[in-house]
Amino acid sequence: MPSLPRFGIVDMGSNAIRMMIAEVSGSAVAVLENHRLPVRLGRDVFQSGQIPDATVSAVVDACRRFKASCDRLAVATVRAIATAAMREARNRDLVVDRVREATGIEIEVISGSQEAYLLAQAVQTRIDLQRGRSVLVDVGGGSVEVVLVEDGQVTGADSYRLGALRMLATLPDPNATGESFVELLQQHLHGLERRIADRFDGRRIDRYVAVGGNIETIADLVGGRTDARAAMAPMSTVPLASVRAETMALAQLSVDERMAKRDLKPDRADTIVPAGVVYARIGEIAGIDAVLVPRVGIKDGLLAELVAGHVSAFMPEEHVDTVLSACRALSRKFHGEGEHGETVLQLARQIFDQTVTLHGLGGRARVLLEAGALLHDIGVTVNNDGHHKHSQYLIEASEIVGLAEEERHLVALLARYHRKGPPSRDHEEFSALRRRERSLVERLAAVLRLADALDRQHAGIVRAVQVRLRERTVELLPTLAPGQRTRLTLERRAVEEKGALFSQLFGRSVELLPP
Numbered sequence: 001m002p003s004l005p006r007f008g009i010v011d012m013g014s015n016a017i018r019m020m021i022a023e024v025s026g027s028a029v030a031v032l033e034n035h036r037l038p039v040r041l042g043r044d045v046f047q048s049g050q051i052p053d054a055t056v057s058a059v060v061d062a063c064r065r066f067k068a069s070c071d072r073l074a075v076a077t078v079r080a081i082a083t084a085a086m087r088e089a090r091n092r093d094l095v096v097d098r099v100r101e102a103t104g105i106e107i108e109v110i111s112g113s114q115e116a117y118l119l120a121q122a123v124q125t126r127i128d129l130q131r132g133r134s135v136l137v138d139v140g141g142g143s144v145e146v147v148l149v150e151d152g153q154v155t156g157a158d159s160y161r162l163g164a165l166r167m168l169a170t171l172p173d174p175n176a177t178g179e180s181f182v183e184l185l186q187q188h189l190h191g192l193e194r195r196i197a198d199r200f201d202g203r204r205i206d207r208y209v210a211v212g213g214n215i216e217t218i219a220d221l222v223g224g225r226t227d228a229r230a231a232m233a234p235m236s237t238v239p240l241a242s243v244r245a246e247t248m249a250l251a252q253l254s255v256d257e258r259m260a261k262r263d264l265k266p267d268r269a270d271t272i273v274p275a276g277v278v279y280a281r282i283g284e285i286a287g288i289d290a291v292l293v294p295r296v297g298i299k300d301g302l303l304a305e306l307v308a309g310h311v312s313a314f315m316p317e318e319h320v321d322t323v324l325s326a327c328r329a330l331s332r333k334f335h336g337e338g339e340h341g342e343t344v345l346q347l348a349r350q351i352f353d354q355t356v357t358l359h360g361l362g363g364r365a366r367v368l369l370e371a372g373a374l375l376h377d378i379g380v381t382v383n384n385d386g387h388h389k390h391s392q393y394l395i396e397a398s399e400i401v402g403l404a405e406e407e408r409h410l411v412a413l414l415a416r417y418h419r420k421g422p423p424s425r426d427h428e429e430f431s432a433l434r435r436r437e438r439s440l441v442e443r444l445a446a447v448l449r450l451a452d453a454l455d456r457q458h459a460g461i462v463r464a465v466q467v468r469l470r471e472r473t474v475e476l477l478p479t480l481a482p483g484q485r486t487r488l489t490l491e492r493r494a495v496e497e498k499g500a501l502f503s504q505l506f507g508r509s510v511e512l513l514p515p
Helices: 042-048 053-072 084-088 092-103 112-123 164-170 179-200 213-222 240-251 255-262 272-286 298-311 317-333 338-354 363-375 387-396 405-416 435-454 489-498 500-506
Strands: 006-012 017-025 028-037 077-082 107-109 133-139 144-150 153-160 207-211 236-239 290-293 462-469 473-480 509-512
Touching (some): 006 053, 028 053, 042 084, 053 077, 077 298, 084 092, 084 107, 092 107, 112 133, 112 144, 112 153, 112 207, 112 298, 133 272, 144 272, 153 317, 164 272, 179 272, 213 236, 213 290, 236 240, 240 290, 317 338, 338 363, 338 435, 338 462, 363 405, 387 405, 405 435, 435 473, 435 500, 489 500
Parallel strands (some): 006 077, 077 107, 133 207, 207 290
Antiparallel strands (some): 006 017, 017 028, 133 144, 236 290, 462 473
């Protein structure tokens, strides 16, 4: 067994499968193996909606070989993710099952917002994003991820169904060349240009970071290298004008000519022009002159997250900040009561941390509770009556950067159960959860209901709470905001009502003491 922990990473994109094995020593990472396999999951999915049997077999074979390498190198943890093509494949469950049965590797099909989060994690291993406004763009085979980062915080993340392979699949002649071919590609961008421009909001963009194999190849070609497959420096800065010019030059060549004259691989030669068109146009919308190419990808972001999680027993702090930033942005979008959400967030944290011996939950659960605290009342924008159910719907229908779809579903259920009836097996969404998840929702909802009860008036009267665990009771000792003089009559009644779930779960009645 190796003395240092080793991790295996699998990134199943639409155009290729990337696999990596890395060894970690503190914060230092050494890559032991790094592979890119030209298995095109998106080639058929974007036309037929299915991954054909031959491709499924190729995926299984690739994972089997990777698992053998992991066993040989004594890899401690393997994490596999899949993106746009698998998200849309009607038979994705079949692929997941086949890989699991053959290798024991569990493929996680991630959302577009999760892609965006991992992209930001990867870029920040090479580029300091702590100051100014950055735009990160990844043109994959099936989707385009556009991420806004302001002073180190992800403030916006969008996934557009406009990947290079998808664009080719929609063209009448994907092997066409010349300016007319580029114009046809540009027409596909028209519908998204306004949405992207609105996201930029007319504000200055300090840096434009482009990620992906196609932009790396364009950077190689602009730099005068004829062998675009050779290893390059870890970072490139390319004038946007050069990206446009190189894309147009490649568009004049057929796919065969790109392979012969520019030494491109077959699965790069056809997608590089549509990708280059997208990179160039987004750069124009951003109003920048140069493109930063850090030569990292989603797999690097996934590795960074695994390493951070290895160092910390809880969810990495950067991940928590990203999730909460996204929740606050979602609350603003639906005109939520920001001050009430922040008050409930602080109180929920304090109750959670001081009752850990009762609920036994860890860092991941704490983040879900924090997200629920910030978002539990956003349904008021629809209607105050039944707003807990409206909050559930809005959370389910929104993307939250840093949360998986399953995690977002749990947050939505927390919002659903912050008031009125507690979690019940009579409710279809709750009943459908696995037993472990039902228990998680119940315990977190019990904490959230108490925190919400302490801010019954939505006025921030209670600023902090000390929890005393007695043999048969849980005592809440509140600290009032400066200048407040109150007996907390409304809050006491709310605690009696909403504390019933907590009492039921943990066998101790809840009492709000006088301030």
